[in-house]
Structure formats: structure tokens, C-alpha cells
Amino acid sequence: MKRRVFVTGIGLVSPHGCEPQEVFRRLYAGESAIRKVRTGTAEYGSDVLLAPCGLSTQDVIPKSQSFVMDRVSKLAVVAAYNALNSAGLLESEGHCKKPSAAVYMGCGLGGSQSLEDAYRAYWEKRTRKPKPTSVPMIMANAPAAHISMRFRLNGPSLTYSIACASSAVAVGEAFRAIRDGYSDVAVAGGTESMINDGSISAWEMLGVLAKEHESGAHASSRPFAVDRTGFVLGEGAAVLILESEESVLARETNALAEVVGYGVSNDAHNLTQPAVDGQVLAMRAALSDASLEPLLVDYINAHATATPAGDLVEVQAIKQVFGEKPRGLAISSTKSMHGHLVGAAGALEFLISVLALAEKKIPPTAFLTDPDPQCDLDCVPCVGRSAPSLRYAMSNSFAFGGTNASLLARAV
Amino acid sequence: MSSYEDIKELLVTKFEVKPELIEPGATLADLGLDSLSTAELIFDIAEKYDLDIPDNRADFTTLGEAVKMVDELRRAKVGSA
Secondary structure, three states: OOOOOOEEEEEEEEEOOOOHHHHHHHOOOOOOOEEEEOOOOOOEEEEEEOOOOOOOOOOOOOOOHOOOOOOHHHHHHHHHHHHHHHHHOEOOOOOOOOOEEEEEEEOOOOOOHHHHHHHHHHHHHOOOOOOOOOOHHHOOHHHHHHHHHHHHOOEEEEEEOHHHHHHHHHHHHHHHHHHHOOOOEEEEEEEOOOOOHHHHHHHHHHOEOOEOOOOHHHHHHOEOOOOOOOOOHHHHHHHHHHHHHHHHOOOOOOOOOEEEEEEEEEEOOOOOOOEEEEEHHHHHHHHHHHOOOHHHHHHHEEOOOOOOOHHHHHHHHHHHHHHHOOOOOOEEEOOOHEEEEEEHHHHHHHHHHHHHHHEEEEEOOOOOEEEEEOOOOOOOOOOOOOOOOOHHHHHEEEOOOOEEEEEEEEEO | OOOHHHHHHHHHOOOOOOOHHOOOEOOOOOOOOOOOHHHHHHHHHHHHOOOOHHHHHOOOEEHHHHHHHHHHHHHHHHHOO
């Protein structure tokens, strides 16, 4: 028996802030959170394009836990707190009202700052003695573990580390677990924080990061534009509370949207180059999962990171699935404003899609003043769009390693 | 400041131990420190006084024993300087 699954809460710590409605308002207005930040040491540091986020752990993370948490885990716990709170699932002492809830989190790199600190102890301080808490701070499943501990959740606590698709897969797998009856409630999302120079310089050498645009640092992430040069690393965490229909009805709570489909595939092609066929498989699988005709989809929050190759491949894949000139299908990449949150990207962008459905508004692809003629879909350039009949939204996440994940949600 | 006062301050500020619980006879478990917190505490003390704490010396149960170990290592360090 397949059960219906709803989104009943959302929580964020994002480059645009922590309050989802306010974050959505800013995205809808085309506001970028990207800026130039000085990183690293005095000797080798650099001014880097980034979309960092602010973090306040007050009242959420006790000091007695703080010393054993990398920033990536703190982001995750605060986002989970906000999500559980918005779902009405927090008891007065701050634990979750549903102790059997599961935790499904995505994370690309784990505690990257703690890893850098451990290496710095070795190379700079010339000692074999990094902090004794280094290992549990670095491990990729620490964010999920901290969520389970903080809110006393005894359900499965699982981590998906699949680069840019990590948290889309986490949300998709949580959706399946609830639909198939393994869980009633899941805390599902992703977190990423690698704003440290060791990580950043490695990304730089891969040749995928954006160059500063002549109109300003804020306008440097330019998906679908003819002058796109790559992506900007973002930081943050996004968490959704997924809940079975039975649980929603029993609690008499409101849902923001229904999750209706999830498709996942692999390109089996190349570690970093995307492939049309694999992306087509994922989108078709999500549609099939939802028993939905392609023409019913109103909006796609694209993966589109603004790399020259990636955006074009996604456009070609969308055309294969939805037609050369799909009528009434709007596509936008909000990475133009919040950057690429890697392990948190899928959850953040699905969360934005859920808000688009709830508010009947499509956020734009910012800075799309000069579209690539080869990206000739309706990419909602520069200006957000009111969409009173918005009903179905898809969110794409395509990863290094070839994993493609598509999520589908329906307005309630 | 004495080692005892330093460690007491660390316990209160970093590990959120209630000051009224802190007395030399209290075990680290009494103070709410698990093995990870204890390892971190020893690490912090070693950093603060620039001590090399041998594994066999870190085998203490009470706060008083910990302070005694730290005092001895600090004296040995001064003596060897």
C-alpha cells in the first residue's frame, strides 16, 4: 500500500537568512546573496566569490555540545529546529513530539573546517595531536547524528553523500520510506559548509567556479546566460518535515505541499561531465513515480549551476522529456542568487519549489539579461512571476559522480 | 591562577558544568563529562600549559586527581627548563 506524503514544516539557515517566507520574498525579487569574501591566510588567501550564511545557535545548541560540532552540524541542527518548530512538532523542552521520526540528511564534504584544522595542526603546528574530537566532527554523518540526539529521534538516522545530489536523494529516500510505511515522520534535508581555503582552492583548481562579473560580484552566478562562467559556492542547511497523510490528519495540521514523485539515476558516463540520457531517466522516473503527464508540470527549479556545459545538457534533457517548446513550463535557476550549496542544494531548491507552490509565485533566474540562444526555454529571466494556477513543481539535482535526482511536488 | 581555578573556569565556560557541582572529590562523570568531553578537557589543559600529557597520566577519575596530575607536570616542566 502506498501512502500519501506531505511537507508539514520547513527550516533554513541560508545565504538569504533563516526565515523561509522572507528568503522566498528576496529570491522572488531577484536579490543575490553572493559577495566577495576574503578567505584563507595572509600569505595565500584570496578574495573569493561566495554565498555564506549567518548562524545563530542561541537556544538551539547548548555549549556543552558546541565544542564537538563542526559548523556543518550546527547549520543542520538549527535548520532542523526551525523545521520541527514550523511543523508544530517541538515539545516545550525542545524535543520532538514524534520520537520515532527518521532523519535523512545529505552532506557532500562533512566537517570540512575540522578536517582542515586537523591538517593544519599536523603541518603548521608540527604535531601529531589534532583535537581529540576531530574524527566525530569530520564524519559526514555527524549532522544527522546531532539532529537525532538533539531532538531525541530514535528512527533511522541516515546520511547520503552524493555530491550535489546528496540532499535531493535524502528527501527522495525519506519520501519513499514514508510512502512505503517504514516511517510516519521524517526530518529530511541537507547541509554543507566548506568556506575554508583548503576546500575553496580545490574547487578553484577544478575550473568550475564563476569569475567575477563586470556588473559586480553579486551578479556572477549567471545560469542559462551566454556569458556564464561557472558557479559560486554557497553555504547553509535546508530541512523539510515529511509526514504521512495519516499523521497529518491525526495531528490536524496543515501541509505546505504534497511530495508526489522521486526519480534517481546515474549517467554511468563520466565523473564530472553531465549526460543528457541520465538526466532524462531521472526526470522520467519522477514523472512515472507520480503517474504524471509531463505537460502537467508548471515549474522546474533547475539544477543549472551556470557552468557552460552543465546548463546546456540540462536544457537538452528537459527538452527530451517535456518537448522542444514545452507550453506553460517555466524553468528557473535560483542558484543565480543563493549560489551552489552542494550537499544542501537539493533540499534548499526543493524547499524553494514548495514555497513557490504555496505562494503561487515563480522565482526568477536572476541576471539573465543575455540568454544563451541554445538555452531557449522559458527561463523566467530576471523578474519573478505570479502563477495563480501553479500546481506541479519539479526540482532537479545532478551530481558529480553521475547521480541525477528529480523530486516532484504538488500544491495542496 | 592555580590549575584548579583554571580547570574550574574551563569546566564552567566550555562544558557548562554547574559551579556548585565542582569540588575536588567530584568525578568527571559526576560533572557530566563523557569520554569525548574528557578527552577535549585534557587536550585543552595540555594546550593551555603547553604540556605533553602521557596516556598513563591521563588515567584519573576525580577532579582533584586531574589537578594533581597537571600540577606535577607543570612543576616538572619548570624544573626541566
